[in-house]
Amino acid sequence: MATENFQTGAPEKETPLAKGPLQSMFAAAIAAAQPNQCIAAHLPAVPKGRLIVIGAGKASAEMARAVEQHWSGPLEGLVVTRYGYAVPCKRIEIVEAAHPVPDDAGLTAAQRILQKVQGLTADDTVLCLISGGGSSLLPLPLEGITLEDKQRVNRELLKSGASISEMNCVRRHLSAIKGGRLAAASYPAKVVTLLISDVPGDQPCDIASGPTVGDSSTCADALAIIKRYGIVLPDNVRKVLTDGRGESIKPDDKRLEGMEVHMIATPQMALEAAAKVAEAAGLSAYILGDSVEGEAREVGKVMAAMALQVARHGQPFQAPCILLSGGETTVTIRGDGRGGRNVEFLLSLGVALQGEPGIHALAGDTDGVDGIEEIAGAYLSPSTLERAWALGINPKDSLDRNDGHGFFQVLGDSLVTGPTLTNVNDFRAILIGR
Structure with missing residues (x-):
């Protein structure tokens, strides 16, 4: 600290x-809430295959360093944190990006993280390190939406008075990586998520908009929030929320079976x-x-x-x-x-x-x-x-x-x-x- x-x-x-x-x-x-104080007890068993470490948030770099300090086997990975929050790691790459309004560095990092979990097997384990700020640091928009669209919506949400839960509901339904999509992309590898909560109620789907957990909210919920706060959406963004493309991965999705979620630090x-x-x-x-x-x-x-x-x-x-x-x-x-x-x-x-x-x-x-x-x-x-x-x-x-x-x-x-x-x-x- x-x-x-x-x-x-x-x-x-x-x-x-x-x-x-x-x-x-x-x-x-x-x-x-320092990661080195609370991460060791929640690390997964050594897998038969590879251990891929990914993550996002203001604490993710320090979480990655704690993983390296307590893990003796081979590992590789990439996490993205806020500018100024990087710490030196030997085997996990640390990338910095903008918060609270996302930028190109965050977009590139999100694309690379998604690529790292492609083509894994049931013998592999994905260790996902998530903390507050991850929503802005993983700004990978769905097809049909640009980063500029995401930035605009994010700015409007930030000044609207919407709660963090409401903001993250909208973000999940405009993202190609949040709302369980990162876990689905990792299938059939085992996914273990370690969370540091920054949200009221400690709901996993709200922490960094839940990239590795199922989401029971819907596009209709996101549209209701947009209407509630009088936010004007670009036509292409509204279309993603109305034509079904924005629907998130639901908790009963087969690709989420067997995943583990551990809350390691809370308010x-x-x-x-x-x-x-x-x-x-x-x-x-x-x-x-x-x-x-x-x-x-x-x-x-x-x-x-x-x-x-x-x-x-x-x-x-x-x-x-x-x-x-x-x-x-x-x-x-x-x-x-x-x-x-x-x-x-x-x-x-x-x-x-x-x-x-x-x-x-x-x-x-x-x-x-x-x-x-x-x-x-x-x-x-x-x-x-x-x-x-x-x-x-x-x-x-x-x-x-x-x-x-x-x-x-x-x-x-x-x-x-x-x-x-x-x-x-x-x-x-x-x-x-x-």
Whole structure:
């Protein structure tokens, strides 16, 4: 894991409870999801034939390195990860591509991965390493759709407010490799998939849009999502969804028989690790949920109300304590600011708290990137709003502009980790002191 670089803001009086434990909890959450800590126990038996390692996601390169460290027999393979997330491997080729909007490098990598599983036998094993971000990193469109079409649809989905499950449903039905198609192409080889979950509910078909698992959703479901968010599709893309070409591989498909799926790291595991750190520091920790969804700013308001109830009335918990949560919120983009769902949540939380004494918070993406910025998230203190006003910054205006990164960066309260080499979604911690 990359070393944290927590940037502090203007001097203020902080209790010892505040920054140290919050940073330590975030670090513990990331450490709990490191591939080298959780991959060895799930490796397949040595096959009679070849072991082909493939994969995609922000953690896939680190997963590949962990496989090499724990596998003594021959192997070969290719995985694709986000730019800046590659790590050195000796036998598995690492390719970098763009995220969250796909590019030509990702397209080429997806084509090559699909080629690597062609012509295998029942004696061979395909080990697929999948983590969050794989949807954008495997942008192989179905015939009749171009990469430009996929990029356009992806951009519209990202700014629509659609949930990650909804976005990935659409992506599965426009892809030549997702929605179980990669596993079907590997038949009759055995397919073993190791997953690091970054999605609420940990559904395998939603992690990187499920390239090696069956999908029970349909093209009709994808079209309903498109209609729900008013997304305008190019005619050729809509035709793929209406003429049957976009239908994914279903769970009962014979080509998926005998495959194995192992969830090796999840948001819940990360939150439990953070809770242990809090408790070791003498703080009661309460996990409110590992799959919180909804508009980030609305989640911020709800969490603020809960924190205030604890601080003012000792209900439902007694302070001092930590409120932990994970999941993936959404942001409907209305402004022209620099934002991400974690800083949007945190800014909304701060506006609702109005500088309530004793309440501090940290929110960050465990992959080190909130939105499209190389910033994981930020830190909020009781003095955050006061310091912003002193600099002539209106916090509510910043929220209206979706400018969370701009707001916290000016204050010096951005959380920068660099590539963490894993991804178990968002981390939120609210510390309520006495």
